[in-house]
Structures are given as C-alpha cells and as structure tokens.
Amino acid sequence: MSELNLPDFPESLMTDSPKSGFALAIKLARLGVKATQPDMAVLKKLRPKYANDPDSLTSASHVIAAHFQTVAAANNWWREEERGDEQ
Amino acid sequence: MSELNLPDFPESLMTDSPKSGFALAIKLARLGVKATQPDMAVLKKLRPKYANDPDSLTSASHVIAAHFQTVAAANNWWREEERGDEQ
Amino acid sequence: MSELNLPDFPESLMTDSPKSGFALAIKLARLGVKATQPDMAVLKKLRPKYANDPDSLTSASHVIAAHFQTVAAANNWWREEERGDEQ
Amino acid sequence: MSELNLPDFPESLMTDSPKSGFALAIKLARLGVKATQPDMAVLKKLRPKYANDPDSLTSASHVIAAHFQTVAAANNWWREEERGDEQ
Amino acid sequence: MSELNLPDFPESLMTDSPKSGFALAIKLARLGVKATQPDMAVLKKLRPKYANDPDSLTSASHVIAAHFQTVAAANNWWREEERGDEQ
Amino acid sequence: MSELNLPDFPESLMTDSPKSGFALAIKLARLGVKATQPDMAVLKKLRPKYANDPDSLTSASHVIAAHFQTVAAANNWWREEERGDEQ
Numbered sequence: 180m181s182e183l184n185l186p187d188f189p190e191s192l193m194t195d196s197p198k199s200g201f202a203l204a205i206k207l208a209r210l211g212v213k214a215t216q217p218d219m220a221v222l223k224k225l226r227p228k229y230a231n232d233p234d235s236l237t238s239a240s241h242v243i244a245a246h247f248q249t250v251a252a253a254n255n256w257w258r259e260e261e262r263g264d265e266q
Numbered sequence: 267m268s269e270l271n272l273p274d275f276p277e278s279l280m281t282d283s284p285k286s287g288f289a290l291a292i293k294l295a296r297l298g299v300k301a302t303q304p305d306m307a308v309l310k311k312l313r314p315k316y317a318n319d320p321d322s323l324t325s326a327s328h329v330i331a332a333h334f335q336t337v338a339a340a341n342n343w344w345r346e347e348e349r350g351d352e353q
Numbered sequence: 354m355s356e357l358n359l360p361d362f363p364e365s366l367m368t369d370s371p372k373s374g375f376a377l378a379i380k381l382a383r384l385g386v387k388a389t390q391p392d393m394a395v396l397k398k399l400r401p402k403y404a405n406d407p408d409s410l411t412s413a414s415h416v417i418a419a420h421f422q423t424v425a426a427a428n429n430w431w432r433e434e435e436r437g438d439e440q
Numbered sequence: 441m442s443e444l445n446l447p448d449f450p451e452s453l454m455t456d457s458p459k460s461g462f463a464l465a466i467k468l469a470r471l472g473v474k475a476t477q478p479d480m481a482v483l484k485k486l487r488p489k490y491a492n493d494p495d496s497l498t499s500a501s502h503v504i505a506a507h508f509q510t511v512a513a514a515n516n517w518w519r520e521e522e523r524g525d526e527q
Numbered sequence: 528m529s530e531l532n533l534p535d536f537p538e539s540l541m542t543d544s545p546k547s548g549f550a551l552a553i554k555l556a557r558l559g560v561k562a563t564q565p566d567m568a569v570l571k572k573l574r575p576k577y578a579n580d581p582d583s584l585t586s587a588s589h590v591i592a593a594h595f596q597t598v599a600a601a602n603n604w605w606r607e608e609e610r611g612d613e614q
Numbered sequence: 615m616s617e618l619n620l621p622d623f624p625e626s627l628m629t630d631s632p633k634s635g636f637a638l639a640i641k642l643a644r645l646g647v648k649a650t651q652p653d654m655a656v657l658k659k660l661r662p663k664y665a666n667d668p669d670s671l672t673s674a675s676h677v678i679a680a681h682f683q684t685v686a687a688a689n690n691w692w693r694e695e696e697r698g699d700e701q
Contacts, residue, residue: 188633192691198275201294205301207636207682211675214640216665229668230303233316237325238672240298244332245679247294253691256279256340285362288381292388317390320403324412327385331419334381343366343427372449375468379475404477407490411499414472418506421468430453430514459536462555466562491564494577498586501559505593508555517540517601546623549642553649578651581664585673588646592680595642604627604688 184217185210192253200254204246208239271304272297279340287341291333295326358391359384366427374428378420382413445478446471453514461515465507469500532565533558540601548602552594556587619652620645627688635689639681643674 188210194200216222229235251257275297281287303309316322338344362384368374390396403409425431449471455461477483490496512518536558542548564570577583599605623645629635651657664670686692 185633185636188636190631190633191694192632192686193694196277197279198272198277201272201275201297205298208675208679210636211640211678212671214678215671215674221666225666225668225671229672231308231312233312234322234325235669235672236299236302236312237316237322237329238669238676239302240295241325241329241332242672242676242679243298243301244295244329244336245676245683248332248336249679249683249686249691251279251336251340253686253693256336258340259278259280283364284366285359285364288359288362288384292385318395318399320399321409321412323386323389323399324403324409324416326389327382328412328416328419330385330388331382331416331423335419335423338366338423338427343423345427346365346367370451371453372446372451375446375449375471379472405482405486407486408496408499410473410476410486411490411496411503413476414469415499415503415506417472417475418469418503418510422506422510425453425510425514430510432514433452433454457538458540459533459538462533462536462558466559492569492573494573495583495586497560497563497573498577498583498590500563501556502586502590502593504559504562505556505590505597509593509597512540512597512601517597519601520539520541544625545627546620546625549620549623549645553646579656579660581660582670582673584647584650584660585664585670585677587650588643589673589677589680591646591649592643592677592684596680596684599627599684599688604684606688607626607628 208242295329556590
C-alpha cells in the first residue's frame with residue numbers, strides 16, 4: 180500500500196501516562212484532518228470558523244474521544260498494577 | 267512528542283465509583299474542547315449558544331458517553347466482585 | 354477532582370436485566386445533557402423542539418446506544434449462563 | 441431507579457442468528473427514540489420527514505450499527521464453533 | 528420478537544478475508560437504511576442527493592466503519608495465525 | 615454474497631507500525647466513500663467543498679478514527695512486547 184505522507188507519526192501508541200495518551204489522541208485527530216486536507220495554509224484559514232463554533236468544537240472533541248479509546252486500550256488503561264504510585 | 271498544555275489532567279483513569287468515573291468522562295470531554303479552543307473567554311462566550319440548543323447538548327452528551335466507555339473499561343466497570351456492597 | 358453535582362447517580366452499573374440496563378443507559382444519556390445544562394427549566398423549554406425533530410430523536414437514541422454498550426459490557430451482556438431461564 | 445415504561449423489552453440479548461440479532465438492534469434503536477418521544481402519534485407524523493431524507497436514514501442506520509455491535513458481542517458473534525453448520 | 532423482513536441476511540458474520548468482511552459491513556449499513564425505508568423506489572430516488580453530497584458520503588462511510596468493527600472482531604481480525612500466507 | 619468492486623483492498627489488517635495502520639485506516643475510510651459513490655470524477659468534483667469545510671474534515675477524521683480502532687485492535691495495538699525496539 181502506498182502510504183500517505185505522515186511525518187512525525189508516533190512510533191508507538193504506548194505512553195507513560197493518561198495525559199500523554201490524551202495528547203497522542205489529539206495528535207491523531209489532527210493527523211486525520213491533515214490526511215484529507217494537507218495544506219496547512221488552508222487549515223489555518225479555516226481555524227477561526229471551527230474554533231468559534233461550539234458544535235465544531237464538540238465534534239473535534241468526539242474524534243479525540245474515539246482515539247483516546249484506542250490509545251487507552253493500547254496502554255491497558257494505565258492500570259494501577261503497572262503504576263501503583265498514584266491516586 | 268511535544269505535549270499540549272493540559273493542566274489538571276488526572277494522573278489515573280481509576281476512580282472509586284461509576285459516579286466519579288462519569289465526572290472524569292465529563293472532564294475529558296471538556297479537555298477535548300479546550301485542546302482545540304484553549305481561550306476560556308471564547309468558550310464562555312459560546313456557552314449561551316450550545317447550552318440552549320438541544321442538538322448541541324445531545325452531541326456533548328455523546329462525547330461524554332464515548333469517554334465513559336473508556337473510563338468504565340479502565341475500571342473493569344466497577345464490577346461487584348470489587349465492591350460487593352451495593353445494589 | 355472536584356466533582357460535578359450528579360445527584361441520583363447509580364452506585365453500580367450492574368442491573369438485573371437488559372431492560373433495567375437500557376433504562377440505566379437512558380439515564381446516563383440524560384445526565385450527560387444535564388452536565389452541560391443543569392437548569393431543568395431550560396431543559397423543559399427545549400423539549401418541544403427536540404422531541405418533535407426526528408434527527409434530534411435519532412441523535413438521542415445514538416447516545417443511549419453508546420451507553421448501552423457500556424452497561425451491557427459491565428453486565429457481561431446478561432449472558433445465559435448467569436440467567437439460564439430465558440429464550 | 442424508577443424505570444421508564446419499556447414494554448416488550450427483550451428478556452435477553454441472546455439470539456439464534458445474526459439476522460435475529462440485527463432485528464433486535466433495530467428494535468433497540470427504536471426503543472431509544474421512544475424513550476425520548478413516547479407518543480406514537482407524534483412519531484408517526486414525523487415519519488414522512490425522516491424516511492425520505494437520506495441523511496436521516498443514514499443516522500438511523502448508524503444507531504442500529506451501534507446496537508448491533510452490542511448484540512453481536514453478547515452472542516460471541518455467533519461464531520462458527522457454536523453453529524458449525526453454515527458458510 | 529416479530530422480525531422485520533430482512534431477506535438475504537447473511538447466515539454468519541464469518542468471512543474468508545478482510546475484503547469480504549468489508550463488503551459485509553457495506554451490506555449491513557444498507558440493511559440498516561432499508562429497515563427504516565424499505566421502499567426501494569424511494570431509496571433510488573434519494574440516491575442522487577446523498578451520492579453527490581460529500582457529508583452524506585462521509586456519514587455513510589462512518590456507518591460502514593462501525594459495522595466493519597463488528598465484522599472484524601467476529602473474524603478475530605483475520606489474524607495471521609489463521610491465514611499465514613499473506614503480507 | 616455478491617461482492618462489490620473493491621480493487622486494491624488489503625489482504626490483511628496487519629501492519630508493521632502504527633503509522634502504516636493509520637494509513638490503512640485512511641484507506642478504509644475512503645473505500646467506504648467509494649462504496650457509495652464509485653465514480654471518481656464525481657468524488658474529485660466534490661473535493662473542493664469538503665476539503666475546505668472544517669466540519670467535513672472533522673467528520674472525515676472521525677471515520678478514520680473508527681477504522682483505526684479496528685486496525686489497532688487487529689495488531690494488538692503494536693504493543694511493545696512485539697516490537698521492543700522503540701519509544
């Protein structure tokens with residue numbers, strides 16, 4: 180399969196904390212947008228529209244949630260047995 | 267990966283009850299919105315619009331549901347064997 | 354984490370039947386709405402709009418479906434071995 | 441939890457075939473709609489609108505897909521070892 | 528449960544390849560539409576609208592994705608151990 | 615089941631990295647669109663509309679996220695034990 184241009188794509192879905200996993204989910208959501216519209220100048224131009232529309236923001240949050248499901252499962256939900264030092 | 271500014275992000279997805287897990291899901295849904303629009307003043311200005319639009323409210327509830335799936339799985343659904351004292 | 358005001362939140366996701374689980378999913382979907390708009394008077398005022406819009410009803414049903422996935426998994430899908438007396 | 445009026449709710453998510461499971465998913469999607477709008481006369485009046493709008497139909501199909509995920513998992517996807525006589 | 532008219536519904540979710548599984552997911556998405564609008568003449572009439580609207584196409588693709596999750600899980604993702612001869 | 619015309623469909627969901635898996639998810643999202651609108655000339659004509667609409671881009675990213683859930687699960691999330699050489 181000829182691959183798309185996906186620079187900076189993470190080598191692994193493993194992260195050391197839920198917070199880093201959430202940041203990865205955000206990154207994946209944005210990479211999904213760039214896959215369809217790779218022109219950063221266009222994306223920048225569109226930003227004022229969606230960043231000020233509550234429904235657009237909720238939709239963006241939904242995509243992050245979908246990726247966070249994947250990343251959290253990949254990391255076995257950062258369960259306590261593997262961390263043990265928190266909460 | 268350069269991380270976003272995600273202050274107050276929980277250290278763990280573990281919670282002591284479904285209720286706390288639901289509160290965490292709500293928090294994650296909001297952090298997903300803030301990831302795209304970090305300006306709290308803008309978010310406050312948008313609130314009257316989405317908080318009075320039933321479809322916006324349903325969409326927000328959907329994002330919470332997606333995160334609650336993740337948090338509930340992380341906590342093994344707070345199953346009875348680990349609690350035993352309710353229902 | 355400072356918790357939201359979530360009165361009447363169930364102590365457990367365990368239910369004795371798929372029907373009770375579905376009722377719980379409906380409740381969770383509504384709690385997700387109330388998390389964003391806690392003012393019951395506003396919610397009551399919005400009701401005629403979404404309750405008569407087929408797309409709003411379908412969206413509400415979608416959120417219930419997402420929560421039912423969670424509740425059903427929590428209950429191991431109320432599989433026969435644990436019930437044995439039906440179907 | 442005071443339960444909603446959900447007559448005819450199935451006693452079990454177990455079905456004898458994918459086809460029956462799909463029919464159950466359709467039923468659950470409709471029960472999700474009725475949970476928000478229980479008035480059958482209203483639902484009947486709304487039908488011409490959504491039944492002739494392709495996006496409404498796709499959304500309805502999406503809710504069915506979500507419930508089918510649940511029902512299929514409940515039935516262990518009707519895997520061959522439990523049926524053995526097909527395909 | 529009185530079943531809907533679902534002719535040609537597959538006897539099994541098992542398929543011999545990801546490709547056949549994807550075709551099955553497409554079929555399930557369409558059956559979900561037909562469950563709400565069984566009149567093929569109406570569906571044919573609606574086609575020009577959604578087949579030329581990019582958002583309608585994306586929504587249709589989303590439903591297929593949801594069903595493909597189900598079908599792929601049913602087939603244990605057609606993992607290599609069960610095939611061994613590809614990639 | 616008579617299959618759709620799905621040329622270039624991958625033989626396997628297995629990929630050697632998250633990046634290749636994400637590329638596969640993008641491909642599956644597009645194949646879902648082509649299943650409904652196979653005419654490439656039409657798809658090309660529609661591109662300016664959705665590629666410049668932030669909500670369309672977010673929706674496309676959501677479909678990719680759904681497929682990435684499937685592909686990541688298929689690959690056991692490319693967990694470290696199977697790779698060991700990264701992060």
